[in-house]
Amino acid sequence: MPDLRDTPAVVVGSGVAGLSAALALAPMGVTVLTKTTGPAGGSSLHAQGGVAAALGPDDTPALHAADTVAAGAGLVDPDMAHLLAAAGAERIRALIADGFPADRDAQGRLLLGREAAHGRDRILHAGGDATGRALHAFLLGIAVRTPGITIVPDAVAVDLMVRGGHVRGVLTHGADGWTVHRTPRVVLATGGIGALFARTTNPPEVTGDGLAMAARAGARLADLEFIQFHPTVLDAGDDPAPLLTEALRGAGARLVDAEGRVFMAEEHPQADLAPRDVVARAVHSRRAAGKAVFLDVRPALAGGAGRFPTLLKTCAAAGLDPWSDLLPVVPAAHFHMGGIAADADGRSSVMGLWACGEAARTGVHGANRLASNSLLEGLVFGNRAGRDAAAAAAPTPDDGLPTDPPPVPVAAAAGRVTGIIADLRRLMQDHVGIERDAAGLAHAADRIDALTAAFAGLPAERRRRHDPAILRTWAEAGNRLTVAALIVRAAAARRRSSGAHRRTDEPPHPHHPDEGMPACRIP
Ligand code: SIN
Numbered sequence: 001m002p003d004l005r006d007t008p009a010v011v012v013g014s015g016v017a018g019l020s021a022a023l024a025l026a027p028m029g030v031t032v033l034t035k036t037t038g039p040a041g042g043s044s045l046h047a048q049g050g051v052a053a054a055l056g057p058d059d060t061p062a063l064h065a066a067d068t069v070a071a072g073a074g075l076v077d078p079d080m081a082h083l084l085a086a087a088g089a090e091r092i093r094a095l096i097a098d099g100f101p102a103d104r105d106a107q108g109r110l111l112l113g114r115e116a117a118h119g120r121d122r123i124l125h126a127g128g129d130a131t132g133r134a135l136h137a138f139l140l141g142i143a144v145r146t147p148g149i150t151i152v153p154d155a156v157a158v159d160l161m162v163r164g165g166h167v168r169g170v171l172t173h174g175a176d177g178w179t180v181h182r183t184p185r186v187v188l189a190t191g192g193i194g195a196l197f198a199r200t201t202n203p204p205e206v207t208g209d210g211l212a213m214a215a216r217a218g219a220r221l222a223d224l225e226f227i228q229f230h231p232t233v234l235d236a237g238d239d240p241a242p243l244l245t246e247a248l249r250g251a252g253a254r255l256v257d258a259e260g261r262v263f264m265a266e267e268h269p270q271a272d273l274a275p276r277d278v279v280a281r282a283v284h285s286r287r288a289a290g291k292a293v294f295l296d297v298r299p300a301l302a303g304g305a306g307r308f309p310t311l312l313k314t315c316a317a318a319g320l321d322p323w324s325d326l327l328p329v330v331p332a333a334h335f336h337m338g339g340i341a342a343d344a345d346g347r348s349s350v351m352g353l354w355a356c357g358e359a360a361r362t363g364v365h366g367a368n369r370l371a372s373n374s375l376l377e378g379l380v381f382g383n384r385a386g387r388d389a390a391a392a393a394a395p396t397p398d399d400g401l402p403t404d405p406p407p408v409p410v411a412a413a414a415g416r417v418t419g420i421i422a423d424l425r426r427l428m429q430d431h432v433g434i435e436r437d438a439a440g441l442a443h444a445a446d447r448i449d450a451l452t453a454a455f456a457g458l459p460a461e462r463r464r465r466h467d468p469a470i471l472r473t474w475a476e477a478g479n480r481l482t483v484a485a486l487i488v489r490a491a492a493a494r495r496r497s498s499g500a501h502r503r504t505d506e507p508p509h510p511h512h513p514d515e516g517m518p519a520c521r522i523p
Contacts, residue, residue: 008025010183028148032152158406173465199241219341229500260326
């Protein structure tokens with residue numbers, strides 16, 4: 001029997017979106033569940049480039065929204081883009097007023113950088129290229145001092161408990177074994193899906209857990225086929241792949257071929273600062289043709305290497321000298337534009353369930369996210385989801401929640417679970433990557449079915465408490481398989497290319513951006 005704990009609200013995930021939601025829910029009391037050992041997991045910490053916000057004298061939220069809409073390949077919801085840009089600029093001003101240590105020039109003015117597809121200098125940094133880490137640390141510092149917020153580390157959220165069409169609780173497994181957190185309000189801020197792919201910038205915990213839980217609970221998911229591949233990670237075979245931030249290209253770094261020749265001007269009028277999907281395809285197509293691609297960061301370092309401490313660490317670890325070496329690059333899975341269908345207040349299609357940050361699909365990114373809009377999204381929509389959840393009426397607590405936790409594979413099967421995960425990651429990389437076609441997607445669907453059957457057939461047992469590592473790997477593996485199957489279905493249904501979704505076999509008649517599968521559920 002799981003322990004039963006009552007709590008007014010639960011947030012799953014402790015990145016920038018989750019902490020923003022928790023801060024808004026703090027007055028009523030909120031439990032933040034995070035599966036990592038400590039609240040410092042997830043993608044937020046890895047965001048180097050910065051936070052986009054219309055703060056410069058020549059900038060406005062309307063211009064920022066227009067760039068967001070243009071990057072999204074016709075599928076951004078313009079009202080949501082305006083909301084993000086306007087509320088985002090306000091939120092950043094408030095954070096700076098509260099002491100957020102944004103980078104400044106010698107005169108004390110905010111340093112605003114340029115990134116791909118932005119028409120103005122509007123990328124705010126902190127700690128140089130360690131912006132996500134600085135922002136997360138700042139929010140966490142506030143959260144731990146705020147009464148009403150309880151952060152529970154090593155807590156794997158396994159499933160939502162829904163009865164009568166309303167969320168009633170979350171089944172979790174933590175250090176003490178199984179627990180039911182009985183609550184009428186759950187905010188999913190579990191991040192993206194990068195670790196479904198063999199090559200990703202995301203840390204290993206980014207396994208689509210919130211999407212899988214929401215899908216199993218009957219919530220609508222949308223735009224799952226839109227996955228952004230970052231064009232420049234260091235090709236050093238590391239997992240996760242080390243990101244070479246786009247801010248480097250904003251500061252003058254250039255993509256070059258093996259002869260040192262620049263090539264992006266042949267691909268797009270904005271050359272190295274073209275939208276991310278364009279740059280990723282340009283790098284991918286050259287590599288697919290057997291040609292190496294490099295980032296020449298020397299022009300960026302000429303303006304001062306102090307802005308890029310993460311780059312210097314990455315190069316030192318790889319034995320490269322960025323002042324003299326060209327850095328070999330390859331694209332990697334980076335960000336999910338799709339997710340749990342959510343409105344401007346983070347409401348999903350299931351009562352009592354909200355989603356925010358990368359786990360949500362609000363329509364702000366369309367088919368291709370504008371660089372550095374993701375931390376902003378976490379700040380704005382995390383706060384909105386938390387506020388809306390706090391204001392929502394709750395049904396009376398449910399005394400009849402099911403109490404039988406699921407069986408978990410026995411320890412002897414652990415190697416087979418990790419084998420299934422490795423096969424799935426390779427499959428997604430090979431057939432659901434930057435370029436897709438019907439045959440590859442059909443193959444991926446068949447293989448995912450076979451892996452799912454193998455996973456379900458593993459010998460399993462019910463225990464009050466499982467080995468935490470086995471439990472987490474099992475929960476993540478099931479979530480990976482669920483979400484991968486849904487992504488493949490969505491990618492197969494959208495037969496024409498749009499933004500980051502590139503079909504090499506698209507039918508030869510006029511493009512209609514709204515075809516595909518705008519929303520899906522588990523069949
Ligand atoms: C980067 O620094 O290039 C990534 C930032 C982002 O994904 O917005």
